[in-house]
Amino acid sequence: MAAMSALNLTKIAFGCDGFDDLRARLAARIERGENIVLSTRYMPKRADEMVGGSLYWISQHRFGLRQPLIGFSEIEGGRIGIVLAPVLIEVEPRPRRAHQGWRYLSAEDAPRDLAEGGVSGEGIPAGLHAELAAMGLL
Numbered sequence: 734m735a736a737m738s739a740l741n742l743t744k745i746a747f748g749c750d751g752f753d754d755l756r757a758r759l760a761a762r763i764e765r766g767e768n769i770v771l772s773t774r775y776m777p778k779r780a781d782e783m784v785g786g787s788l789y790w791i792s793q794h795r796f797g798l799r800q801p802l803i804g805f806s807e808i809e810g811g812r813i814g815i816v817l818a819p820v821l822i823e824v825e826p827r828p829r830r831a832h833q834g835w836r837y838l839s840a841e842d843a844p845r846d847l848a849e850g851g852v853s854g855e856g857i858p859a860g861l862h863a864e865l866a867a868m869g870l871l
Contacts, residue, residue: 739786746792768834770814823847
């Protein structure tokens, strides 16, 4: 979990076959150091609480990566941009149900960063780790 108490978001990595695919899609923008802007219809009602939080990516029904959330902006077409830092941080591969759009995620419920002490069973491939965690074995 991130060391901050800000509110977070979750979002499905739609159209990605997994986290490697998501990394590949974002790689050029991250290498250039560009902020990543995702489009959504509505400004979250709790937007002020989320600055300093993160967007947690879900793929194949599990968490796997997060990106620090910088803020929100208005973009063309009357839509709202979710502005993310150009960095991907590996998180504990915990199971998570799919949903449409984005959802709030409290700091207490957010998975831990793997770089911050990791999880039990380090060295286990992420997919296997997720399956073992879903069975309650980790």
